[in-house]
Amino acid sequence: MSRSVWKGPFVDGYLLKKAQAVRDGGRNEVIKMWSRRSTVLPQFVGLTFGVHNGQKHIPVMVTENMIGHKFGEFAPTRTFSGHAADKKVRRA
């Protein structure tokens, strides 16, 4: 079920501050962040976030299309490169 509209989008507060700081600073640096649960807001467009995937920060360039998605969606937490048996099949 989707979130009630009256609550507004969920964002961890510190992100807003960090994003604003980078905007004011002018230089486009990667904003390290752990808040995968936060929504991508319109004011984040054009910034680069380093979204934590549990191990390291994945750089995510925010584009207009991403608005409304959660940051976590752009930094996969699992690495799966297929089963050993599958590879054998491909080699044969």
Added chain:
Amino acid sequence: MARIAGVNIPTQKRVHIALTYIHGIGHTKARQICQSVGVPEERRVNQMTDDEVIRIREAIDRDYTVEGDLRREVAMNIKRLLDLGCYRGLRHRKGLPVHGQRTHSNARTRKGRARPITGKKKA
């Protein structure tokens, strides 16, 4: 023969059933359409007057997205997810379930027929 919304030619069935042959119209929408243009439930397609056919055609054109347009819309939505590089896009790309279902077993609709694992020893 009645052509409604392009290529669909439903036959001797009741109108509200025949309309479900159109991609994008199920039972609920079919009934809504029949009600809004005043076609009684017992009416069959070959008993419809030309006027009724025209009104149904207009109602569908006006209020609903069907067939090609609907398919295009769905494809566009999926394409957006693919281009975005988000989790749902990755799942679409890999042909795995998108809504968080288990893949340890089942998920055969997305994964297709089960492939035997080669080199697996018999117990």
